[in-house]
Amino acid sequence: MRVYRALLLAFPASFRAEYGEEMRTIFARRRRGTSGALPVLTLWVEAVWDVILNAARVQWDVLGQDLRYTVRTLRRSPGFTSAAILVAALGVGATTAAFSITDHVLIRPLPFADPQRLVDLWQNQQGYSRTELSPANYRDWKRMSTSLEATAAFTDASVNLVGEGDPERLSGQKVTADLFPLLGTKPLLGRVFSEADDRAGAPGTLLLSYGLWQRRFGGDPAVLGRKVILDDAPYAVIGVMSRGFYFPSRESQVWMPMRFEEGDFAERDNLYLRVVGRLRDGVSLEQARAEMGLVAARLERAYPKENAETGATVVRLRDEISEQTRLLLMALFGAALCVLLIACTNLGSLLLARALFRRKELAVRTALGAARERLVRQLLTEALVLATFGGVVGVCLAVAATPLVARLVPNALPIAETPQADVRMLLFAALATVVTGIGFGVIPALRAQRDVDATGLREGSRGGVGGSKEGLRSALVVTQVTVSVLLLISSGLLIRALWRLQAVDPGFRPAGVLTLRTTLPLPKYEKTGRRRQFVTSVLSDIRALPGVSNAAYISFLPMVMRGGIWAVKVEGQPEVPGDPSNASLRFVTPDFFATLGIPIVKGRDVSESDTAESPWVAVVSQSFARRYWPDQDPLGRRLQFGLPGADGASPFGERTVVGVVGDIRVRGIERSSEPQLYLSYQQVKDGWLAWYAPKDLVVRSSADPVALLPAIRRIVAAADLVQPVSDVRMLSDIVSADTAPRSVQAGVLGAFAAIAVVLAGIGMHGLLAFTVSSRVQEIGVRIALGAGASDILRLVLRQGLLLATTGVALGVTVASGAGRAMEALLAGVSPRDAATFLAAVTVALVTTLVGSLFPALRAIRVDPMTAIRTE
Amino acid sequence: MAHDRAEVLSLLPLPLATFHILLAVAEDDRHGYAIIQDVAVRTGGELKLSAGTLYRSIQRMLEDGLIVEVHERPAPELDDERRRYYRITPFGAAVARAEAGRLTNLLKLARACGLAPGRA
Numbered sequence: 001m002r003v004y005r006a007l008l009l010a011f012p013a014s015f016r017a018e019y020g021e022e023m024r025t026i027f028a029r030r031r032r033g034t035s036g037a038l039p040v041l042t043l044w045v046e047a048v049w050d051v052i053l054n055a056a057r058v059q060w061d062v063l064g065q066d067l068r069y070t071v072r073t074l075r076r077s078p079g080f081t082s083a084a085i086l087v088a089a090l091g092v093g094a095t096t097a098a099f100s101i102t103d104h105v106l107i108r109p110l111p112f113a114d115p116q117r118l119v120d121l122w123q124n125q126q127g128y129s130r131t132e133l134s135p136a137n138y139r140d141w142k143r144m145s146t147s148l149e150a151t152a153a154f155t156d157a158s159v160n161l162v163g164e165g166d167p168e169r170l171s172g173q174k175v176t177a178d179l180f181p182l183l184g185t186k187p188l189l190g191r192v193f194s195e196a197d198d199r200a201g202a203p204g205t206l207l208l209s210y211g212l213w214q215r216r217f218g219g220d221p222a223v224l225g226r227k228v229i230l231d232d233a234p235y236a237v238i239g240v241m242s243r244g245f246y247f248p249s250r251e252s253q254v255w256m257p258m259r260f261e262e263g264d265f266a267e268r269d270n271l272y273l274r275v276v277g278r279l280r281d282g283v284s285l286e287q288a289r290a291e292m293g294l295v296a297a298r299l300e301r302a303y304p305k306e307n308a309e310t311g312a313t314v315v316r317l318r319d320e321i322s323e324q325t326r327l328l329l330m331a332l333f334g335a336a337l338c339v340l341l342i343a344c345t346n347l348g349s350l351l352l353a354r355a356l357f358r359r360k361e362l363a364v365r366t367a368l369g370a371a372r373e374r375l376v377r378q379l380l381t382e383a384l385v386l387a388t389f390g391g392v393v394g395v396c397l398a399v400a401a402t403p404l405v406a407r408l409v410p411n412a413l414p415i416a417e418t419p420q421a422d423v424r425m426l427l428f429a430a431l432a433t434v435v436t437g438i439g440f441g442v443i444p445a446l447r448a449q450r451d452v453d454a455t456g457l458r459e460g461s462r463g464g465v466g467g468s469k470e471g472l473r474s475a476l477v478v479t480q481v482t483v484s485v486l487l488l489i490s491s492g493l494l495i496r497a498l499w500r501l502q503a504v505d506p507g508f509r510p511a512g513v514l515t516l517r518t519t520l521p522l523p524k525y526e527k528t529g530r531r532r533q534f535v536t537s538v539l540s541d542i543r544a545l546p547g548v549s550n551a552a553y554i555s556f557l558p559m560v561m562r563g564g565i566w567a568v569k570v571e572g573q574p575e576v577p578g579d580p581s582n583a584s585l586r587f588v589t590p591d592f593f594a595t596l597g598i599p600i601v602k603g604r605d606v607s608e609s610d611t612a613e614s615p616w617v618a619v620v621s622q623s624f625a626r627r628y629w630p631d632q633d634p635l636g637r638r639l640q641f642g643l644p645g646a647d648g649a650s651p652f653g654e655r656t657v658v659g660v661v662g663d664i665r666v667r668g669i670e671r672s673s674e675p676q677l678y679l680s681y682q683q684v685k686d687g688w689l690a691w692y693a694p695k696d697l698v699v700r701s702s703a704d705p706v707a708l709l710p711a712i713r714r715i716v717a718a719a720d721l722v723q724p725v726s727d728v729r730m731l732s733d734i735v736s737a738d739t740a741p742r743s744v745q746a747g748v749l750g751a752f753a754a755i756a757v758v759l760a761g762i763g764m765h766g767l768l769a770f771t772v773s774s775r776v777q778e779i780g781v782r783i784a785l786g787a788g789a790s791d792i793l794r795l796v797l798r799q800g801l802l803l804a805t806t807g808v809a810l811g812v813t814v815a816s817g818a819g820r821a822m823e824a825l826l827a828g829v830s831p832r833d834a835a836t837f838l839a840a841v842t843v844a845l846v847t848t849l850v851g852s853l854f855p856a857l858r859a860i861r862v863d864p865m866t867a868i869r870t871e
Numbered sequence: 872m873a874h875d876r877a878e879v880l881s882l883l884p885l886p887l888a889t890f891h892i893l894l895a896v897a898e899d900d901r902h903g904y905a906i907i908q909d910v911a912v913r914t915g916g917e918l919k920l921s922a923g924t925l926y927r928s929i930q931r932m933l934e935d936g937l938i939v940e941v942h943e944r945p946a947p948e949l950d951d952e953r954r955r956y957y958r959i960t961p962f963g964a965a966v967a968r969a970e971a972g973r974l975t976n977l978l979k980l981a982r983a984c985g986l987a988p989g990r991a
Contacts (some may be wrong), residue, residue, distance in 0.1 A: 018925035022903045022955065026922045029904065031948030046921065622886070 001028060009046065013373040014060055052703025062374070065380035073382065074799040077354075081386070083762075084350055088390020088436055090755055091343025096178055096429040098336030099565075100398060101405050102329045103428075104419035109319055111244055111415070113184025114278075116552035119288065120149065120318040121275040123296070123848030125310040133273045136265040137299065137307070142274070144295045147288040149275040152179035152246065155272050157256060160521045161216075163720040169519055170212065172254035173247070174803035181582055183247065183280050190224045190239030197257040207255040207767050210243040216784020218436075224239065230256070231521035246414040248274065268306035268644055273706030276317065295766035297440045305364045316416075325410050327825050328796050334407070334818075335490065335752045338483045340432060342756045343477040345483075346763045347390075348440030349384055352473055353770045376446060384434070389434030395426065407744045473767050474803055480763045481807020482814065484756035488840035489815035490822070491749035497827040502741050507664030508558070509597030510684050511562055513731035514705040516559055518723055519717055526642045527686045528612060531693055534719050535651075535681065536608075537590060538697070542714040547703025552592035553681065553694035555585075557731070559738050565674055569650070570628045571638040581623060584666045584676040585641060585685065587692050593619075593661050595700045596731075603635045603659035618655035621663045624675030634660055641677065652688065655679065668738045670827060698731065705730060721778045742825075757847050760807070765852035768800055772855040789860045800852025807840050807848070815840075876918040881963075882935060883991055885970045890927045893937060893959060893967040900941050905930070930956065937963035 004027050008020050027047060036044050050279050076083040122130040125138065133141070142151045154175040161168045163364040166791065180192035188210065197205045206228065208217070217223045226237045233289070235256065264270075279288055281528045292312035300307045301591045399421045406418040419425070515667030518538070520600060525531050535553050540553040556564060591601055618639060625634040637657045640650035681694045701708055709728060716725050736743075772779070780791060809853050829836075885893075895901055895909040907920045932938045938957045959967070981987035 015930065016925070018930070019903075023922040023926055026904050026907065026925075050921035050923040052926045053920075059926050061931070 055554035084386045085389045089393035092394030094336040094339040096398035097401045098333045100419045100425045117279040122313040132271040147283045147291045149280040150182045151277040153273040164406045169724040171693045174258040187239035188242040206235040212253040213240045349476045358823040384437035387437030478807045481758040482810040484760040485811025487753035491753040492836035496829045510731040517727040518681040537719045548701040550595035550700045552595045552750045553589040555692040557696045558666045566641040587681045599662045606680040616655045616683045617658040619659040619678040621676040692762045759853035764848045768855035780864040784864040796856035804848040898954045900958045
C-alpha cells in the first residue's frame with residue numbers, strides 16, 4: 001500500500017486530501033480480491049497507468065483554472081501587471097543580451113570539428129611572448145612533434161582584385177593545404193586545396209568566402225572555375241566556403257595556397273607564419289606544451305644563433321582572446337546579473353505587497369474551502385505568468401540590443417560579428433524567466449499564506465504592516481539600493497577610466513585627417529622607383545585639391561598596425577644580448593609629420609631629395625633619442641636595424657639621424673609603444689622590405705571628406721587604373737575605435753546602473769506607499785491627536801532614509817571589493833576614486849528619497865476624520 | 872427547476888465515465904466504490920471504472936454542479952466514515968437527459984442508414 005500511497009503523490013495535494021483515502025481503499029479491496037502473480041502484476045500495471053494518466057489530467061485542469069484566474073486578476077489591475085512585466089523584461093532582457101554576447105565570445109565552442117583540440121602555436125623569444133614562425137622552424141616543429149595530429153600554416157595575404165567591376169582590395173590568407181582538413185571544414189561549393197595546389201608552379205587556385213561570393217559574384221554557383229586576377233596573377237576559383245566560416249578572423253575574404261620554395265627555408269629569423277595545430281586524441285594541452293618546449297629547445301641547440309632563446313607557446317584556439325576582453329565581458333555579465341537581481345527583488349516586492357493586500361481575498365477563498373496548497377499554486381502561477389510575459393518582452397529587448405554590444409566581439413576570433421538569437425539564447429532566457437518567476441513568486445506566496453487562516457478575516461486587520469513581513473520587504477528594498485549603488489560605482493569608475501583614456505594625447509592631431517589605403521601589388525611595384533612614381537603623382541595631385549593642406553604616405557597608420565618592430569643597433573654602443581632595443585619602423589614620404597600634426601622637435605623632415613643615391617637618413621622620436629643619446633645631440637648619429645649579416649653590418653644599410661619628432665601612440669592609447677624610427681620611402685633597395693612600402697595615405701583638409709573622396713579616387717585611378725582604394729576612414733575614427741569596446745561597455749553598464757537606480761527608487765516608493773496606505777488610520781489618529789505635518793513627514797521619511805542609508809553603506813562596501821577586481825580595466829583610476837563614490841552615493845540617495853517623498857506627501861494629506869471613520 | 876439550456880448543452884457530449892456515474896447516482900446516493908460496482912453491473916462487466924478516472928470525474932462533476940456530496944449518512948452499522956456519498960443534482964439530471972436525448976437522436980440517424988437494428 002505504501003507504493004500506491006507514493007504513486008498518489010502525482011496528484012495535487014488538494015486532490016489527494018479529498019480523494020486519496022478512498023482511492024487507497026478501493027485499490028486495497030481490489031488487491032485483496034486478486035491472487036496469482038500475473039493478475040497481481042496486471043492490477044499494478046493498471047493502477048500505475050491509471051494514476052499517471054489521471055494525475056496528468058488533474059494537474060492540467062488545475063493549471064488551466066489557475067491560468068484563467070490569473071488572467072482575470074491581472075486584467076483587473078493593468079497598472080500592476082504592466083509594471084511587473086516591464087520589470088521582469090528589463091531583468092531578463094539585460095541578462096539574456098549579456099549572456100548571448102558572453103557565450104558567443106567566451107563559452108560557445110568554435111564552429112570547427114572537435115574544436116577543443118585546436119591550438120595556436122607561436123614562438124616566444126626575447127621579450128615577446130608570441131611571434132610568428134619561420135618556414136624552417138614550422139617545418140621542423142611539424143616533423144618533430146608527436147603530440148599534434150596535424151599542423152597547418154597560414155599568413156596574411158591581402159590582394160588586389162581587378163577585372164570584376166571596380167578594382168578592390170581583398171583581405172585574404174595564404175594557407176597550406178592541410179588547413180581545411182585540420183579544421184574539419186568542408187566548402188559550400190567546389191573543393192578545398194589539395195597537395196597539388198601547394199606545389200610551386202601549379203596554376204593559381206582560390207577559395208571565396210560566402211560574403212564575397214554573394215557581394216561580388218552575386219551568389220552565382222557558376223563561379224567555380226572562373227578566372228580572376230589577383231595582384232596581376234591569374235587564379236581559378238575552386239570553391240566557396242559556407243556562410244558561417246571565418247578563418248583566422250572574420251575579415252578574411254579569400255584563401256590562396258601557400259607555396260614554399262627551398263629558399264624560403266634558408267632564413268630561420270624570417271618570421272611570418274601563423275600556425276594552427278590539432279592535438280592528438282587524448283593528449284592534453286599541458287603535454288603538448290611540454291613537448292613543444294622540448295622541440296624548441298632541441299632546435300635552439302641545433303641553431304644557437306637564429307633560435308637563441310626561442311621557445312614554443314601553445315594556446316587553445318578558443319583562448320585567443322585578450323584578458324581585457326574577457327574582463328570586459330565578465331564585468332558586463334556580472335552587471336546584468338545585478339540588474340536581474342534588482343528586477344527580481346522588485347518583482348518579489350510588488351508581488352508580496354499585492355499578496356498581502358489580497359490577504360482578505362485569500363482568507364475568504366481558504367474559508368470557502370480552497371486548500372492552502374492551491375492558493376500557493378495560484379500565486380506562483382501568477383508570478384510565472386508575469387515572468388513569462390516579461391521573458392518574451394525581454395528576449396525581444398535582448399535581440400534588439402545585441403547589435404549595440406557587438407563591438408565587444410574581438411576581431412581575432414573566427415566567429416561572426418554579432419551573436420545569433422538561437423536555441424542557447426532562448427534556453428538561457430527561459431531559465432532566467434523561470435528563476436525570476438519561481439524565486440520571487442514562491443516567497444510572497446508562502447509568506448502570504450502563513451497567517452491567512454488566523455488573521456486575514458479579522459475586521460480591520462492591516463495587510464502586512466509591521467513584523468517580519470515588512471522586514472522582508474525592507475530587506476528587498478535594501479538589496480535593490482545596495483545593488484544599484486554597486487552598479488553606479490562600477491559604471492562610474494569605468495566611465496572615469498574611459499574619460500581618462502580619451503584625454504590621453506595620441507601624439508598626433510587626428511581631427512580633419514582622411515585616411516585610405518592603396519596597397520601596391522607585387523611584382524608590379526617591386527622597384528622603389530616605380531612606387532615613387534605612383535606616390536609622387538598621387539600626392540602632388542591631391543595636394544592641389546581645394547581645401548587640402550597636407551598629404552603624405554606611410555607604411556602603416558598608428559593604431560591600425562601595431563607591429564613592425566625591429567631590433568636597432570646604434571653606432572658606438574655595444575650590442576647587449578637579449579636587450580629589447582626595439583623600435584617601430586615606418587617608411588614615410590615628406591610632409592607626413594605635418595599632415596598628422598606630429599611636431600618636429602629638432603632637425604628636419606625627410607625630403608624628396610633623400611633619394612637612394614643621397615646619404616640615407618632617419619628621423620627618430622623623442623623617446624628614441626632619449627634612450628640612445630640622453631643629454632646629447634642625436635642629430636648626425638648613425639644607426640642600423642635588423643640582424644647583422646655575415647659581415648657584421650645590417651643588410652638594410654646604415655642611416656644618419658636628421659630629425660627628432662614627437663612620440664606617438666603606435667600601439668594604441670592603452671599600451672606603451674616602442675620608440676619610433678622613420679625612414680625615407682625612397683631609401684630602400686628594390687624588392688626589399690616590400691611589406692613596409694608606403695600604402696596608407698593621409699590627407700589633412702578643411703574640405704568635407706565625403707566630397708573629397710571621389711576626387712581622390714579619380715587621382716588614384718589616373719595614376720594606375722587598376723589600383724584599388726580600401727580602408728577609407730577618418731583618423732579620428734581610428735583613434736576612437738581604439739577605445740570603442742570600453743565606450744560600449746561603459747555605456748551598457750551606465751544604462752544598467754540607470755535601470756537599477758530607477759527600479760530601486762520605484763521599489764522604495766512601492767514599499768512606502770504601501771506602508772502609508774496601510775497605516776492611514778494610525779496616521780489619522782496621530783494627526784487628530786495634534787501631530788503636525790513635519791512629524792508625519794519625518795515618520796515616513798525616516799523609514800525611507802534608514803533603508804536608503806543601509807543599502808548605500810552595503811553597496812559602497814561591496815563596490816570597493818568589485819572595484820579592486822576590475823582594477824585592470826580602470827586605466828589607473830583608483831578603484832576607490834572618491835569623486836565616483838560620492839556621485840554614486842548622491843544619485844542613489846536622491847533617487848530613493850524622491851521615491852519616498854510622494855508617499856510622505858500623501859501621508860500629510862490624510863484627513864483624520866475620514867481615516868478614523870473607516871476604523 | 873428550469874436550467875439554462877445553453878449551460879446544459881455546453882457540457883455535451885458527456886465523457887462516457889461521467890454519463891455512467893450520473894446513471895449510478897440517479898436512483899440512489901452512492902459512494903465511490905458503490906458507483907464502480909454499479910457501473911460494472913449495469914454494463915455487464917464491460918466498463919470497469921478505475922479509481923483515478925472515477926475521482927477525477929467526480930471532482931469535475933462537483934465543480935460543474937452535476938452532483939453534490941451528501942452529508943446524511945446511512946445507519947452506522949452499514950457505514951464507513953471514510954466514505955463520501957454523492958447525489959445527482961437537478962442540473963445533473965437535466966444534463967443526463969440531454970445526453971440521453973443526444974444519443975437517441977444519434978441512434979435514429981444510424982437506424983435510418985441501416986447501421987443499427989430496429990426501425991428508423
